């Protein structure tokens with residue numbers, strides 16, 4: 001967790017006109033040791049429609065941030081931008097002081113090669129709404145795949161580690177099961193173990209429980225709570241208000257591609273300042289499925 | 292409910308099954324037709340069964356069966372499948388050069404009939420200048436050697452043998468097959484959910500690893516059944532090898548025995564029996580491949596079993 005050995009990279013420049021026109025001066029002249037994710041003025045458009053309109057977000061090491069907001073507000077898109085499943089149009093994202101997707105050579109940004117981008121992603125675990133387990137592999141093989149193929153880990157050690165992780169998410173008896181033989185909740189827990197197997201510094205969760213039957217939601221949230229307690233840095237898109245209230249250190253409310261409001265859950269959920277936040281929470285309370 | 296005695300509550304069902312009188316009529320009609328057919332096969336002199344079996348055991352026929360038919364089918368399918376997968380990956384790549392090369396290749400080989408292709412290939416040895424640029428293995432070396440000195444005549448002869456011989460058949464049929472397999476493989480790759488590639492990339496896999504480890508194994512489930520069809524079609528298309536001309540092939544050998552001995556019809560029957568046998572063997576292979584790549588999908592017994600069960604279940608309803 002400690003970064004006493006701060007990388008001696010030059011301070012990244014302020015965002016240049018290459019990526020964005022609007023810049024905040026001295027985007028990160030101060031190198032904050034506790035900061036893991038540092039996103040500045042992130043913009044993203046699909047076919048000319050701007051979906052992210054200048055998102056700023058910092059996440060500190062060990063912090064759990066819950067991202068709330070109505071459907072289509074850009075939560076998924078923002079998560080995907082962090083680990084570069086989408087390329088951003090403007091702004092900058094740093095994860096652990098690495099500028100994502102680009103390298104700065106003499107003030108000019110150069111796009112990284114696919115291989116280098118793949119390397120940046122190793123440190124970021126992602127859990128998808130629809131699990132996306134590899135259906136032709138057993139639970140154990142799913143968890144081993146990353147360490148063995150990507151990190152070149154020894155198969156025996158990777159297997160032992162994978163077993164450990166599956167035990168940790170409560171699936172000690174399902175090592176040999178194929179995803180199709182597992183319930184949604186079990187699949188999602190395997191997916192969490194698969195992400196953890198890469199020893200990520202950051203975990204991204206995109207509505208990890210919204211494809212689950214209500215009685216299966218708890219088992220996945222419990223695993224996530226354990227993870228939070230163990231000090232994992234997490235960004236969680238969720239509609240589970242009780243989870244946000246209990247586990248999040250901070251709640252960020254997004255709407256229409258901008259951050260509307262953020263703060264501790266006690267403030268943001270229980271005493272929201274903004275009309276849009278209030279309306280969203282109101283609707284959530286009436287019918288959680290409507291958003 | 293509780294007032295009822297056990298005897299009043301409905302128990303085991305012992306119903307009269309649905310009767311199928313038409314089915315019995317159909318069975319009777321078919322039985323008569325089969326009897327007529329067998330009668331014809333065994334009593335009609337034209338069949339000359341002893342000749343059929345004798346012809347099937349001739350050394351040139353067996354050699355033709357093994358070399359020209361089985362071996363060329365197997366090798367051409369190896370060329371076709373690997374070429375097809377490579378072409379499909381090229382077609383789907385974001386690199387416009389790769390995808391257009393793949394498109395042109397597919398367009399060319401799908402447009403030219405196989406008999407025409409093979410006959411033309413047979414002539415390439417003579418018209419060596421153009422022919423070698425198709426992308427044939429060792430084409431480059433031969434070309435560069437051709438321009439050098441007088442040993443060229445030797446190599447031209449070599450080229451001639453290559454194009455007209457068994458390798459000519461493998462190359463011609465294999466490249467043509469690759470064009471069809473490319474479409475099959477592309478459909479297979481596109482049938483895999485986008486989320487699979489994203490999940491693989493999210494754990495840091497490169498594009499190549501994602502394709503090899505995650506996407507292709509799943510695409511195989513979609514690729515294998517039509518590939519079985521292609522293989523069976525290939526068995527039959529080896530009879531076109533005579534266009535090269537390659538005479539070391541089953542049908543040519545049998546039909547030449549037939550015309551030599553004026554027993555044309557029994558010779559054709561012998562060929563049909565061989566084609567039936569080879570095709571059946573390939574079908575068994577396909578069944579096991581489908582089972583292998585069905586792992587993790589549907590019931591553990593494999594996709595092929597499920598399909599058969601469903602077919603049987605459906606026929607019982609009629």
Ligand SMILES: Nc1ncnc2c1ncn2[C@@H]1O[C@H](COP(=O)(O)OP(=O)(O)OP(=O)(O)O)[C@@H](O)[C@H]1O
Nearest residue numbers: 046047051069070071072073074075076077078291
């Ligand atoms: N690949 C894409 N192509 C085009 N438009 C897209 C794409 N992905 C997302 N969008 C659009 O971007 C907007 C934001 O989508 P996003 O999925 O980020 O919303 P979200 O906040 O995650 O919503 P939800 O709560 O429904 O998951 C939506 O209007 C969506 O239609």
Ligand SMILES: [Mg+2]
Nearest residue numbers: 075076077207
């Ligand atoms: Mg979403």
